[in-house]
Amino acid sequence: MPAFAPFTLATxxxxxxxxxxxxxxxxxxxxxDPDAMRYWSSAPWDRLQQAEDYLAAAQAGYDSGDLLRMGMEVDGELAGIINLYSFNRQNRRCDIGYMLDRAFWGKGYMREAMASVIDYAFRVLDLHRIEADIDPRNAASARLLKSLHFVHEGHMRERWIINGEICDTDFFGLLGSDWQAAR
Structure with missing residues (x-):
């Protein structure tokens, strides 16, 4: 992907x-936050430097076009993150990941933000497919993906070892044509 110039999306x-x-x-x-990170693919952070490194990776991703990390702002406060990453240019696909601050859970913010980013990905970035990989125990994340027309496409046993715990993965996929048909 070409470099991502700064832009905003508003809902x-x-x-x-x-x-x-x-x-x-x-x-x-x-x-x-251990509760927010319960089903994440790494252990909770324990150093502020990790946040600084995350920001540096975001900037490098904007510059290279390899990572689009969008901050979700609610009333001027950073409430969550949506990442488009692992772009496969030939096949016009990428992965999507997301995190929501626990203080903002249960208010529909992530669905609203994801719909905007997904629409941008298909319409502006001309992607064909978006994929998500989640912990099958994360029922809220599965509901979110299904509400956005993602289809459950598979299950892999014991794919991750996170903080010493062996975890499975569920895979979801969304095609641009399905997104357009549902809109």
């Missing part, structure tokens, strides 16, 4: 934007 209640240095404390708060 009824949210702003989606590039991350900045001012987001480091909120990033650390989100990713150091």
């Amino acid at each position: 009824q209640r949210l702003q989606l934007r590039a991350l900045s240095a001012a987001d480091v404390p909120a990033l650390y708060r989100m990713y150091s």
